[in-house]
Amino acid sequence: xxxxxxxxxxxxxxxxxxxxxxxxxxxxxxxxxxxxxxxxxxxxxxxxxxxxxxxxxxxxxxxxxxxxxxxxxxxxxxxxxxxxxxxxxxxxxxxxxxxxxxxxxxxxxxxxxx
Amino acid sequence: xxxxxxxxxxxxxxxxxxxxxxxxxxxxxxxxxxxxxxxxxxxxxxxxxxxxxxxxxxxxxxxxxxxxxxxxxxxxxxxxxxxxxxxxxxxxxxxxxxxxxxxxxxxxxxxx
Numbered sequence: 530x531x532x533x534x535x536x537x538x539x540x541x542x543x544x545x546x547x548x549x550x551x552x553x554x555x556x557x558x559x560x561x562x563x564x565x566x567x568x569x570x571x572x573x574x575x576x577x578x579x580x581x582x583x584x585x586x587x588x589x590x591x592x593x594x595x596x597x598x599x600x601x602x603x604x605x606x607x608x609x610x611x612x613x614x615x616x617x618x619x620x621x622x623x624x625x626x627x628x629x630x631x632x633x634x635x636x637x638x639x640x641x642x643x
Numbered sequence: 644x645x646x647x648x649x650x651x652x653x654x655x656x657x658x659x660x661x662x663x664x665x666x667x668x669x670x671x672x673x674x675x676x677x678x679x680x681x682x683x684x685x686x687x688x689x690x691x692x693x694x695x696x697x698x699x700x701x702x703x704x705x706x707x708x709x710x711x712x713x714x715x716x717x718x719x720x721x722x723x724x725x726x727x728x729x730x731x732x733x734x735x736x737x738x739x740x741x742x743x744x745x746x747x748x749x750x751x752x753x754x755x
Contacts, residue, residue: 535686562742570746587742619686621644629694630675630736632743634687 530557533635535620540640542607542614550605550638552620560624562632565589569633570618575618578603579625607640615642647735650747652670654730656723657754664718664749666733671711677743678707679732687732691718704713 542548552561563575574587578597592611597603603622606615620635623638647668656662658747666676675694677689691700691707691716693716720727730750734743 564745569747572734572743572745573741574744577742617684621687629692631688632677632694633687634679636650636686637684641685 533620533622533633533636535618535638538636538638540638542640542642543611544642545609547608548640550620550640552603552605552619552635554601554603554622554635556622556633557600557624558622558633559622560622561597562594562623563587563595563603563605564619564621565620566637572619575605577635584632588640614640645673645735647733647744647746648729649733651750652747652748653709653752654748655752655754658723658725661719661721661748662723662751664720664731664733664751666716666718668714668716668735668740668744670737671714672737673711674738674741675734676709677734677736678705678716678717679734681725681730681732681748695703709729715753720751723751726750726752726753737752 536551560579562577564572566572571591575593576595578584594606618638621632621633648667649722650665677692678690681687693700693709697749709716710729730748
């Protein structure tokens with residue numbers, strides 16, 4: 530089935546450790562996005578990528594890093610520089626060329642810092 | 644920066660009622676507007692997308708309208724059911740190639 534797969538679903542991290550969240554899509558979508566969701570805050574954009582080997586910072590990029598080496602993959606690394614990393618992370622993708630630009634989301638990854 | 648506001652933050656209705664969820668945005672120069680549903684602990688499911696040139700979209704019991712000039716969109720749910728209980732999010736895209744700006748959502752509870 531086509532879709533967006535995020536892994537792991539749950540992740541626990543000790544303070545000072547870097548962790549990488551995986552996002553894979555088999556929809557042949559051009560653009561991919563990472564959002565962070567906190568209770569009462571809504572979704573906030575971390576990074577997005579419109580094409581392979583290119584990405585842009587969103588509103589809250591500090592303490593995060595990404596790569597886009599393949600069209601289908603957009604991993605997010607939460608570094609030790611991120612002050613409050615406990616949150617629900619959502620990956621999304623969309624077709625950009627000749628399309629409505631509708632966004633589709635994965636099931637999310639919940640990160641908890643112990 | 645485009646600001647998106649959703650009112651009310653929470654809503655409880657008895658089963659069978661028709662209801663309206665509201666979304667407002669500050670910049671009328673939008674590319675499209677998308678409504679999502681989110682169940683607890685899950686990702687977002689796309690419900691309806693309205694392009695900037697459109698006035699409304701319908702899917703089953705759902706109808707979304709768009710009034711760019713006033714910076715408003717509404718999501719109408721007809722004959723609500725307990726299974727409609729979820730958080731509904733409105734998001735606006737400023738231009739092609741840009742990411743969505745989200746509202747904080749409306750938490751809907753439909754009681755049997």
